[in-house]
Amino acid sequence: MKNKNVSFPDEWNGWRLKNNEIDYNVDDNNYLLSRCSYLRDNLIKNSSYKLKNSIDSYSNRQVLAWGCGSGKTTNLKVLCANTDKSTLIIVKTNEEIKKLVFDVKALNTEQSICGIYEGSNTLKELKYNICALEKYKIIVTNNWRALYESSNVFIKYYDPIKNIIMKRELVIFDEFQDPYIDIIVKHEKLLVELYKRELIYGKEIKLTRENIKNMVEFDKSIFSKIFDHLPDIKDEKLYKERVKWLFEKLIISLGDLSNTNIVSDITIYQDINNFIDERTKLIILDATADILFKDSNYWNIEIYKKNKVTIHNDVYFDTISSRRKTRKRKKTHKEEIIEDIKKIEEYILKSTSNRHLIITWKNTEHIENLPRFIKENLDKSVSSKCEIIHYNSGKCRSTNEYIDYDSIIFFGEWFNNTSHAERLSEVLNVKITAKDLVKSEIIQAIFRTQARREKPISIAFFYNYNEKLLDGYDSFEESINSILNIEDSDFKRMATMRRILNIMETELNKNTLKKVRNFICKMNILDLQNEIMEIKTSLKELNDIVDHKFKSRRDVIPLQNALIKYFNINLIL
Numbered sequence: 163m164k165n166k167n168v169s170f171p172d173e174w175n176g177w178r179l180k181n182n183e184i185d186y187n188v189d190d191n192n193y194l195l196s197r198c199s200y201l202r203d204n205l206i207k208n209s210s211y212k213l214k215n216s217i218d219s220y221s222n223r224q225v226l227a228w229g230c231g232s233g234k235t236t237n238l239k240v241l242c243a244n245t246d247k248s249t250l251i252i253v254k255t256n257e258e259i260k261k262l263v264f265d266v267k268a269l270n271t272e273q274s275i276c277g278i279y280e281g282s283n284t285l286k287e288l289k290y291n292i293c294a295l296e297k298y299k300i301i302v303t304n305n306w307r308a309l310y311e312s313s314n315v316f317i318k319y320y321d322p323i324k325n326i327i328m329k330r331e332l333v334i335f336d337e338f339q340d341p342y343i344d345i346i347v348k349h350e351k352l353l354v355e356l357y358k359r360e361l362i363y364g365k366e367i368k369l370t371r372e373n374i375k376n377m378v379e380f381d382k383s384i385f386s387k388i389f390d391h392l393p394d395i396k397d398e399k400l401y402k403e404r405v406k407w408l409f410e411k412l413i414i415s416l417g418d419l420s421n422t423n424i425v426s427d428i429t430i431y432q433d434i435n436n437f438i439d440e441r442t443k444l445i446i447l448d449a450t451a452d453i454l455f456k457d458s459n460y461w462n463i464e465i466y467k468k469n470k471v472t473i474h475n476d477v478y479f480d481t482i483s484s485r486r487k488t489r490k491r492k493k494t495h496k497e498e499i500i501e502d503i504k505k506i507e508e509y510i511l512k513s514t515s516n517r518h519l520i521i522t523w524k525n526t527e528h529i530e531n532l533p534r535f536i537k538e539n540l541d542k543s544v545s546s547k548c549e550i551i552h553y554n555s556g557k558c559r560s561t562n563e564y565i566d567y568d569s570i571i572f573f574g575e576w577f578n579n580t581s582h583a584e585r586l587s588e589v590l591n592v593k594i595t596a597k598d599l600v601k602s603e604i605i606q607a608i609f610r611t612q613a614r615r616e617k618p619i620s621i622a623f624f625y626n627y628n629e630k631l632l633d634g635y636d637s638f639e640e641s642i643n644s645i646l647n648i649e650d651s652d653f654k655r656m657a658t659m660r661r662i663l664n665i666m667e668t669e670l671n672k673n674t675l676k677k678v679r680n681f682i683c684k685m686n687i688l689d690l691q692n693e694i695m696e697i698k699t700s701l702k703e704l705n706d707i708v709d710h711k712f713k714s715r716r717d718v719i720p721l722q723n724a725l726i727k728y729f730n731i732n733l734i735l
Contacts, residue, residue, distance in 0.1 A: 194264075194267060194268045194271060195268075197264065197265065197268040198268040198269055201236075201239070201265060201268060201269060202269075205233075205236050206236060206240060206269075212233075212237055212466070213226070213234075213237035213238060213240070213241045214237065214240050214241045214244055214245075217241060217245070217247075217332075220443065220445060220462070220464075221443075221461075221462040222440060222441065222442065222443045222444065223444055223460055223461045223462065224443070224444070224445045224446070224461070224462050224464070225445075225446050225448070225451045225452070225455045225458075225461050225462065225463045225464070226445060226446065226447045226448070226451070226464050226466070227448065227449065227450070227451040227452035227455075227463055227464065227465045227466070227468070228447065228449060228464075228465075228466040228467055229449050229466065229467040229468040229469045230449040230469060230605075230606070230609035230613075230614050231467075231469065231609070231614040231615065231616075232449070232466060232467035232469075234336070234447045234449070235262075235336065238251070238262070238334065238336060238447065239262065239265045239266055239269065240269070242262070242266040242273065242275065242300055243266050243269035243270040243273055244270065245299075245300070245332075246299075247299075247331045247332045248299055248300075248319035248321070248328070248330040248331050248332070249299065249300045249301070249330060249331070249332040249333070249334065250300075250301050250303075250308070250316055250317065250330050250332070250333045250334070251300065251301070251302045251303075251333075251334045251336060252302075252303060252304065252305055252308050252333070252334070252335050252336065252339065253302065253303075253304060253305075253336045253337070253560075254304065254305065254336075254337055254339060254556055254559070254560055255304065255556060255560070256279040256280065256304065258336070258560065259277040259278070259279045259282075259302050259303065259304065260277060260279070262277070262302050262336075263275055263276065263277040263302055266300070273299070273300065274297070274298050274299040274300065275298060275299065275300040275301075275302065276295070276298045276300075276301060276302070277302045277303070278295070278301060278302070278303040278304075278307060278316075279303065279304065279307075284298075288315070292314075292315065293318075293320075295315060295316060295318075296318050296319055296320040296327065297320055298319075299319070301316055301330075303316065305339040305340060305343075306343065309341075309342065309343040309432050309433070309434070310343060310345070310432070314437075316330075316437070317329055317330050317437045317438065318330075329438075329439075329441075329442060330442070331442065331443060332442070332443045332445070333434075333438055333442055333443070333444045333445070334444075334445045334446075334447065335444075335445070335446045335447065335448075336447050336560075337447065337448055337559055337560050338446060338448040338450070338451060338454060338602070340582075340586070341433055341434040341586070341589050341590060342431065342432065342433035342434070342585060342586075342589050343432050343433075344429050344430070344431060344432075345389065345408065345429070345430040345431075345432065346427050346428070346429060346430075347388050347389060347412060347427065347428040347429075347430060348388060348427060348428075349427060349428050351387055351388055352388050352428070355387060355388060389405075389408065407432075407436075408430060411430045411431070411432070412428070412430055433589045434589065435589060448602075449468075449605070449606065449609065450601070450602040450605050450606055451463065451602075452465055452468075453598055453601055453602050453605075454592070454594050454598055454599070454602055455590075455592050455594075456598075457593065458591075458592045458593075460590075460591040460592065461590075461591075461592065469609070469613075469616060469645075470645055470646065471608060471609075471613045471619065471621075471645045471646055472613075472616070472617070472618040472619075473618060473619060473620065473621055473646065474514065474515070474568075474618050474619065474620045475620070477621045477622070477623065477642055477646075478509060478620070478621065478622035478623070479622070479623050479624075479625070480505055480509070480622075480623075480624050480625075481624070481625060481626065482502040482505065482573070482574070482624045482625065482626050483498050483501065483502060483626065484498040484499045484501075484502045484526075484574075484626065485526075485574075485626055486523045486525075486526045486527070486574060486575075487526070487527050488526070488527050488528075492528040495526065495527060495528045495529075496528060496529065499526070499529065499532075499535070499539075500539050502573075502624065503536055503539045503540060505624060506520065506536070506540070506571060506573060506624065507540055507541055507544050509571070509622055510544050510547065510548070510569075510571075511544065513569060513620060514620075515568045515569035515619075515620045516547065516568055516569075517547055517548075517549075517564075517566060517567040517568060517569065518547055518548045518549075518567065518569040518570070518571055519548075519549050519551070519564045519567045519569065519570045519571070519607075519610065519611060520533075520536065520548055520549070520550040520551075520570075520571045520573055521550075521551055521552065521553060521558060521570070521571070521572055521573065521576075521607055522536060522550065522551075522552055522553070522572075522573040522574050523552060523553060523573075523574050524552035524553065524554075524555070525552075532552065533550035533551060533552055534550075536550050536573070537550055549564060549567070553576050553603070554578075554603070557610070558603055558606055558607040558610065559603070559606045559607075559610075561610060562610075562614070563610070564610045564611055565610070565611070565612060565614055565615065566612060567610070567611045567612060567619075568611065568612050568617070568618070568619050568620065569611070569619060569620040569621075569622070570607065570608055570610075570611050570619060570620070570621055570622075571621075571622045571623075571624070572604070572607075572622070572623045572624065572625075572638065573624045574624065574625070574626065575625060575626060575638075576600050576603065576604065576637065576638070577596065577600060578596045578599040578600050578603075579596065580596045582596070582599070583595050583596045583598070583599055586599075597637045597640075600637035600638075600641070601637050601640055601641040601644075602641075604637065604638055604641040604642070605641050605644070605645055608621065608645065621642065623638055625638070658689075658690055659682075659687075659688070659689070659690065662690065662728050662729070663679070665728070666678060666724065666728055670724060674720045674721060674724055676708075676710075677708040677710055677720075677721045677724075678721065678724050678725065678728070680707065680708040680709050680710075681707055681708050681721065681725065682729070684707045684708070685697070685707065687729060687731070690729060690730065691729065691730040691731065692730070693730065694726070694730050694731075694732050695730060695731050695732065696731075696732045696734055697731055697732070697733055697734065698734045698735075699733070699734075699735065700735065701715065701718070701735055704718065704733075704735070708721070715735055718733070718735060721733065
């Protein structure tokens with residue numbers, strides 16, 4: 163085949179699509195040939211082929227904590243292009259599905275691989291044929307679709323050599339993703355539908371497995387009313403396959419309907435363990451997986467090429483007054499946010515960095531789209547240098563979109579749900595905390611910038627100091643300290659001071675705490691002293707410093723005791 167006038171850099175914008183799916187056969191495969199040349203010349207030649215060469219030696223529950231920029235995705239493409247193992251790969255976005263499938267085809271046009279996403283031809287085929295995916299050696303899809311479907315849809319593989327249908331040998335999560343999904347059933351709607359079908363009379367429930375089976379067999383309408391977002395299914399076999407497992411789980415979840423609060427929702431739980439067993443090799447590729455899977459006896463962890471971050475100057479820290487959830491009026495809240503945005507603006511104007519990635523909340527109590535609101539309230543000269551995304555948007559991981567950015571700014575605390583961490587721990591047989599999840603996300607976000615290329619960056623964090631939000635701050639502090647390639651920093655000293663203040667809040671009464679805070683602030687005490695430091699002052703001067711009128715020297719004793727205990731400061735009157 164001739165490869166004429168085809169040039170493919172590492173940009174995807176100009177790539178030809180057909181019906182929203184990458185067309186593998188356009189221009190006599192010139193697209194594939196050009197991409198293959200690019201991959202081999204620019205990426206693969208520098209790859210260690212580590213994944214391809216080690217796949218058989220890994221345990222059946224394997225975590226690959228390879229550092230950001232270590233070549234995980236490139237290794238995965240090489241593996242897929244050469245493997246003879248029946249494989250299910252789960253990635254985060256439809257874009258990643260398209261890119262992975264296209265690159266594997268470019269490297270090996272004979273490989274049997276398909277991508278399942280909205281608009282893909284294989285998804286259309288699946289809607290009419292429940293067995294459509296069994297013929298593909300490799301299936302690539304996203305997290306939601308893999309978990310929502312019946313396990314049989316993705317996990318079954320027809321081996322043409324052995325002439326048998328078997329379970330796929332290998333499941334790979336590219337980047338850590340939720341290995342579970344919760345499907346909500348409206349309890350009240352369910353009872354209404356059961357009443358229509360004469361399966362409920364008052365408190366007497368005539369609901370059996372046989373009744374459920376009959377409903378699955380003959381009555382589609384009930385499912386669209388009970389289950390939210392149930393896909394339109396034209397093929398009868400596929401329809402039954404998709405809903406059968408839902409109702410099997412629903413029966414278990416229902417319990418005694420007559421003793422259940424009808425206004426409460428019913429949750430159906432589906433997770434990775436529902437469609438793979440101990441014999442299936444499950445591999446998770448994630449740069450920060452060593453944080454999430456630490457101290458696990460169930461998972462084997464391989465750490466490889468963990469990078470440190472070089473920073474300009476030091477980590478910048480400033481407090482903000484606004485919060486995501488507030489009891490304040492809409493007008494007051496917006497004014498507060500705008501004042502805090504001005505702090506970002508001042509920081510950027512003083513910064514020597516050229517491009518800033520700002521990560522903030524998706525919304526607040528009174529602001530529906532906070533990234534847009536921040537953009538609109540920044541000066542145009544500043545706004546043009548910024549890209550603003552929100553926490554847990556999906557853009558804080560995986561993407562190389564911000565690889566030319568030399569600054570990252572966190573605006574507001576970043577938390578993760580405790581119940582979510584508990585559910586992850588249960589499904590994966592590990593001990594993951596909400597703080598672990600945040601630490602992982604912060605590190606991943608930082609490596610979206612040019613830190614990924616081992617170039618220096620600036621880091622800033624604008625945070626609302628509040629004793630109830632300390633876990634969020636601790637997550638930030640610990641994640642930053644774990645990836646800095648410096649031993650000493652103002653940030654570490656600042657963090658130490660913050661911890662001291664936290665301890666004081668639990669041990670001192672409010673009046674003494676207020677005096678200590680005022681003293682530290684007014685006297686500009688920025689660091690914990692290793693040796694006792696003496697500070698001499700008069701009672702009159704001390705009154706001005708702490709904004710309190712002491713009646714006698716005796717009244718100063720609690721303040722003196724606190725300063726010597728927490729800060730090694732000997733206050734002498």
